[in-house]
Amino acid sequence: MSDWYRDFANSGVGTTITKQLGLPRPAELRRYEPGQPLLPGAAVVGSAGEGRLRDELTRLLKDDGVTVVSPVTVDGGTDGERLAAVLLDATGLTGPTDLAAAHDFLAPAVKRLAPSGRVLVLADPPAGTSSPAQAAARQALEGLVRSLAKELRSGSTANLVHVPLGAEASLASPLRFFLSGRSAYVDGQVLAVTTAELPDAADAEQPLAGKVAVVTGAARGIGAAIARVLARDGAHVVAVDVPAAGEQLAQVANEVGGTAVALDITGDDAGPRLAAQLVARHGGVDVVVHNAGITRDKLLVNMDAARWNSVMAVNLQAQLDITQALLDTEGALKPDARVVSVSSQSGIAGNRGQTNYAASKAGVIGMVRSWAPEFAERGATINAVAPGFIVTEMTAKMPLGTREVGSRLNSLQQGGLPVDVAETIAWLAQPGSAGVNGQVVRVCGQSLLGA
Amino acid sequence: MAPQTRKAAIVGGNRIPFARSNGAYARASNQDMLTATLDGLVARFGLQGQQVGEVVAGAVLKHARDFNLTRESVLGSRLSAATPAYDVQQACGTGLEAAVLVANKIALGQLESGIAGGVDTTSDAPMALNEDMRRVLLAVNNAKTLQQRLSALAGIRPGQLIPEVPRNAEPRTGLAMGDHAAITAAEWEIGREEQDELTVRSHHNLAAAYDRGFFDDLVTPFLGLTRDQNLRPDTSVEKLAKLKPVFGQGEGATMTAGNSTPLTDGASAVLLASDEWAAEHDLPVLAHLVDAQTAAVDYVHGGEGLLMAPAYAVPVLLARNGLTLQDFDFYEVHEAFASTVLATLKAWESPEYCKEKLGLDAPLGSIDRAKLNVHGSSLAAGHPFAATGGRIVATLAKTLHEAGPGKRGLISICAAGGQGVVAILES
Amino acid sequence: MTRTVLDAPPALPALFARAALTARGRGGDLPDTRLARLGVEVDPAHLADYARVCRFPLADSLPVTYPHLLAFPLQVALMTDRAFPLALPGLVHVRNQIDQLAPIGIGAALDVEVWAERFAGHVRGATVDLCATVSAGGAEVWRSRSTYLARGATAPDGAPDADVSVSVGELKRVNAQWQVPADTGRRYAAVSGDVNPIHLSGVTAKAFGFKRAIAHGMWVTSRTLAALAGRLPEALSVDVAFRKPLLLPATVTLSTEQAGGGWDVAVRNATAGTEHLLGTIRPS
Structure with missing residues (x-):
């Protein structure tokens, strides 16, 4: 079904009615398409305190062909064009009083934000200072950004990136992601970058050219969308799914010019088998996307062992086993590999009837964080992506009411699409995202659940 | 010319699960099944848009329209349209004979890669016109005037309307x-x-x-079927003993529907290559x-x-x-x-x-x-x-x-x- | 806007009959109505019949044009409703656009929704677009826009100009020649449910001013797409303009030319060269 409510709310009559009733008006989100400019309009860069990123930000934006206008015009005039992005360098915060500058810059700028605009705040991590006042000011930004994200309308988003001293170079990739249409459904999030060895700039249109990417659960839904986006970005996709889904799997593989591998990832030797094939056929793998997942919902008191065990086996144990097998097999995992695990909002917020699913998806987060330092040492990364309400075959089986409510309970007032999850994963898979490691990126439109 | 022969490598294979006659593939034609099988092979080995040396396949029961079945299937598949193909037929030996033909050309250096396959449907089997009827219609077709046409059509007798259904019988003995x-x-x-x-x-x-x-990388499901439809994992000698003989006569009749193969629909394909081609494409050599x-x-x-x-x-x-x-x-x-x-x-x-x-x-x-x-x-x-x-x-x-x-x-x-x-x- | 969900597909012969009886006295603006069916499942046997008539290979995913069959009865129901300003008999299908966003598996439960929009002025009357969207698992996988011309009708004041042309390359080379037998309209009617009398026989076609029965535009479209099986992008946009009616029986030619990552196509009369269909197929 199309998003009939969104279409209705944006129709002539619908606009009037929804306005009068005070109903939300979900916007058409700006989504990425190859060839698109990074931003559809101008950006403004401001700072709170004596920040160290402003020049770097301006340079990065200009390199990407973005027009950067000065905050003064924004502050004063009303004739300037609307802004596609508002960036605040808050690395100069020394204490709460500096926050007033943040407000002074943001308020007029945000007022001028165009639909599907972007607010991005860059700051030092609160834990990186011994001064309580400075930590307070840095932490305060989270409250500011998360609230602002809820206030923004028309598909605009606000996010916060923590850039510790020395990790400035790692900023470029997240910056592009958050400003571009790739992050359409990522809202109200806090991301931390770390120092990392960054490769030479890749082809912006084909950042994954020459890379081999394995995607589990690729026959349908989010997995198929991931395969398509990774292939669009230049990767050769090894599409994995259970043998019974072989026909759809072959179709996806043929569509993206990849390779189909029918494999039950919960099998005893699934990891070694996959690793051996990746070595023999593809000379190793650059990108691993653990996407395969199942649900077997029941209230805990009614849940049988089979439901519990099958969900754990597919959603968590297989991710552990396959990653371990790839690490153990000589030549399987490229030194600068990117592993992305699909977690879930349920793993963060919990969900009635999903003790097994939520446990497995929370477990994925634990796994990613635990492995991150080891991955960093070899120049690799491992991250999790936690989708919120994504419109898929799985959600289509929900009762209409639950589905409608679920899809509206977020700041963007609509469900996300599989491609939104796929874009986030493809971004984490980029060579340039070396400084994003051990993170959990929620693709949830700033869901009210578990926020 | 290659100075000496080499052994052709078998890189891998693909087939669709085999269906019982008038079962899951009742409406699928030979071309549908062979195309799906080739596409599954293409997906398994990443051959999208690639040209393999030759595709050789065949069917035992074939419609007249399928005279170029294999080439037609290649054209409908994800292989490069520049892939040559030809049909062979040696009854139940077709599939193996096709593999031998491809292997021999590889051995001689005439091919670097090739696909051998076969397909058959007993559900969508061709029916031939009754021989007498065929002659009448040929005469009608050749007639120049309306009168000639009418007089040719007047030759039709009811018995001629009965089509000839192919039977799993030997033409020379009339025995199944x-x-x-x-x-x-x-x-x-x-x-x-x-x-x-x-x-x-x-x-x-x-x-x-x-x-x-074992079959994960040998079989690709088709039209909802994920395993061979005829497979009975729980069968036993006791269960089979209950079946009545269907072939042979009297006391000595031992052959039942259980210990004989049923009529089946399905298709298979095998990718063969020279060792060099396989290595170049990072593909395995199974045998x-x-x-x-x-x-x-x-x-x-x-x-x-x-x-x-x-x-x-x-x-x-x-x-x-x-x-x-x-x-x-x-x-x-x-x-x-x-x-x-x-x-x-x-x-x-x-x-x-x-x-x-x-x-x-x-x-x-x-x-x-x-x-x-x-x-x-x-x-x-x-x-x-x-x-x-x-x-x-x-x-x-x-x-x-x-x-x-x-x-x-x-x-x-x-x-x-x-x-x-x-x-x-x-x- | 009102949205009505139907439990079963409307019966087309009855609708066509009703349309003929209620053809007079129509007018006004397009109704703000949407008709929908939820959880529609494709009957594999019907798909096989359709595939045979249009020469599509039978596979686990639907031919690009198949969802049109699910939307069409709803569109007819919309058009036969008294609130619809144009009379169905005499409406001529002049252009059809399809976007397939992702392959649709046979087993998918499909939600189909149709509506009418873009009442536009045309030199010979007025056009209206019958639109459809098909979703699987909540995500839109297919949408279409069928433009119909009502000769002599008048679009409301301020209506935009109709856009019924599709531009293609020269397409000089003939790639295939088809004998299109006289029963093509009946055969396609049997699988599509489009029992519009102009397609069924010479006699019924004459009643509507055609010399002989004419082939369904969507059959010509399907047959053309089937001819390109295996050579099409998985996600694609098809845009075809129906030019002169294809009178049955006929011998026609198909010309195809690679363009923009997809194809330009033309179906023309083999002897006279009359254009029946011009179209573009592009990856989307």
């Missing part, structure tokens, strides 16, 4: 293949119980192979096709069983390769009927038969039954005539590859018309 097999079974005194035992083993072996994921041999027998007037030709082909192949029947790690003997397999094995064990019919000084001897059809065969999987060869070649190649280097396997396939195709594979 099962009837022929029953004669052979009686001659060789093949008992009911040993047939049923062989059948049960076929089902259990095939089911076990599916369960352990090599070492040698092959065909034979035919005079089942009409010569007193030999219709399906006994492989018994003749194998000793020729063994002699040429300096091997004995016991020098193999695996045997793939196509189970057209359980009794066919048993009669063939018995023939090789018989000093009399080996001397008189095969002209051998000593019998070929017996084989270790534990090495026979270890991943099931046609009794369990079903037998879409031309697709069986591809199924067996891919299955044996993977079996040998799993067993490790230097293993050897023998394929023996009997075919209508008193023919047989046999081959040796080595890992």
Whole structure:
């Protein structure tokens, strides 16, 4: 079904009615398409305190062909064009009083934000200072950004990136992601970058050219969308799914010019088998996307062992086993590999009837964080992506009411699409995202659940 | 020209699960099934838009419109449209013969890669016009005036409206293949119980192979079917014993619907290549096709069983390769009927038969039954005539590859018309 | 806007009959109505019949044009409703656009929704677009826009100009020639349910001013797409303009030319060269 409510709310009559009733008006989100400019309009860069990123930000934006206008015009005039992005360098915060500058810059700028605009705040991590006042000011930004994200309308988003001293170079990739249409459904999030060895700039249109990417659960839904986006970005996709889904799997593989591998990832030797094939056929793998997942919902008191065990086996144990097998097999995992695990909002917020699913998806987060330092040492990364309400075959089986409510309970007032999850994963898979490691990126439109 | 020959490598295979006649593929044509099978192979080996040297396949039951079946299937597939293709047909030997043809061209250096396959549908089988009717319609078509046309049409009689349905029968004897097999079974005194035992083993072996994921990279589901429709994992000798004989007569009738292959729809394909091509494409080599041999027998007037030709082909192949029947790690003997397999094995064990019919000084001897059809065969999987060869070649190649280097396997396939195709594979 | 969900597909012969009876006295603006069916499952046997008539291969995913069959009865129901300003008999299908966003598996439960929009002026009357969207698992996988011309009708004041042309390359080379037999309209009617009398026989076609029965535009479209099976992008946009009616029986030619990552196509009369269909197929 199309998003009939969104279409209705944006129709002539619908606009009037929804306005009068005070109903939300979900916007058409700006989504990425190859060839698109990074931003559809101008950006403004401001700072709170004596920040160290402003020049770097301006340079990065200009390199990407973005027009950067000065905050003064924004502050004063009303004739300037609307802004596609508002960036605040808050690395100069020394204490709460500096926050007033943040407000002074943001308020007029945000007022001028165009639909599907972007607010991005860059700051030092609160834990990186011994001064309580400075930590307070840095932490305060989270409250500011998360609230602002809820206030923004028309598909605009606000996010916060923590850039510790020395990790400035790692900023470029997240910056592009958050400003571009790739992050359409990522809202109200806090991301931390770390120092990392960054490769030479890749082809912006084909950042994954020459890379081999394995995607589990690729026959349908989010997995198929991931395969398509990774292939669009230049990767050769090894599409994995259970043998019974072989026909759809072959179709996806043929569509993206990849390779189909029918494999039950919960099998005893699934990891070694996959690793051996990746070595023999593809000379190793650059990108691993653990996407395969199942649900077997029941209230805990009614849940049988089979439901519990099958969900754990597919959603968590297989991710552990396959990653371990790839690490153990000589030549399987490229030194600068990117592993992305699909977690879930349920793993963060919990969900009635999903003790097994939520446990497995929370477990994925634990796994990613635990492995991150080891991955960093070899120049690799491992991250999790936690989708919120994504419109898929799985959600289509929900009762209409639950589905409608679920899809509206977020700041963007609509469900996300599989491609939104796929874009986030493809971004984490980029060579340039070396400084994003051990993170959990929620693709949830700033869901009210578990926020 | 290549100075010397080389052995063709078997890279892998694909087939769709085999369906019972008028089952899951009732509405699928040969072209639909072969195209889907090729697309599955393309997906498995990342061949989208690529040109392989040649695609060789065939079908036993073919519509007139399918005269160029394989090429048409290639054009509908994800392979490059610049991939040449041709059809072959040697009854149930089609699939293996196609593989031999591709392998030989690779051996001679004429091809670097090729796909061999086969497909058959008994659900969408062609029906021919009654011969008299065909003549009438030809006359109508040739008529120049309305009057001539009318007078030609006036020649139609009701009986001519009945179409000729293809039957699984030998044109020269009018006997169904099962009837022929029953004669052979009686001659060789093949008992009911040993047939049923062989059948049960076929089902259990095939089911076990599916369960352990052996077919994960050999089969791609089609039209909702994920495993062979004929497979009965829970069958037993006791259950099979309850079936009534359908071929043969009286007390000696031992052949039932259980220990005979059912009519089946399906398709298979095998990717062959030179070692160099496989290495260039980072593709595995499961096994090599070492040698092959065909034979035919005079089942009409010569007193030999219709399906006994492989018994003749194998000793020729063994002699040429300096091997004995016991020098193999695996045997793939196509189970057209359980009794066919048993009669063939018995023939090789018989000093009399080996001397008189095969002209051998000593019998070929017996084989270790534990090495026979270890991943099931046609009794369990079903037998879409031309697709069986591809199924067996891919299955044996993977079996040998799993067993490790230097293993050897023998394929023996009997075919209508008193023919047989046999081959040796080595890992 | 009102949205009505139907439990079963409307019966087309009855609708066509009703349309003929209620053809007079129509007018006004397009109704703000949407008709929908939820959870529609494709009957594999019907798909096989359709595939045979249009020469599509039978596979696990639907031919690009198949969802039109699910939307069409709803569109007819919309058009036969008294609130619809144009009379169905005499409406001529002049252009059809399809976007397939992702392959649709046979087993998918499909939600189909149709509506009418873009009442536009045309030199010979007025056009209206019958739109459809098909979703699987909540995500839109297919949408279409069928433009119909009502000769002599008048679009409301301020209506935009109709856009019924599709531009293609020269397409000089003939790639295939088809004998299109006289029963093509009946055969396609049997699988599509489009029993519009102009397609069924010479007699019924004459009643509506055609010399002989004419082939369904969507059949010509399908047959053309089927001819390109295996050579099409998985996600694609098809845009075809129906030019002169294809009178049955006929011998026609198909010309195809690679363009923009997809194809330009033309179906023309083999002897006269009359254009029946011009179209573009592009990856989307």
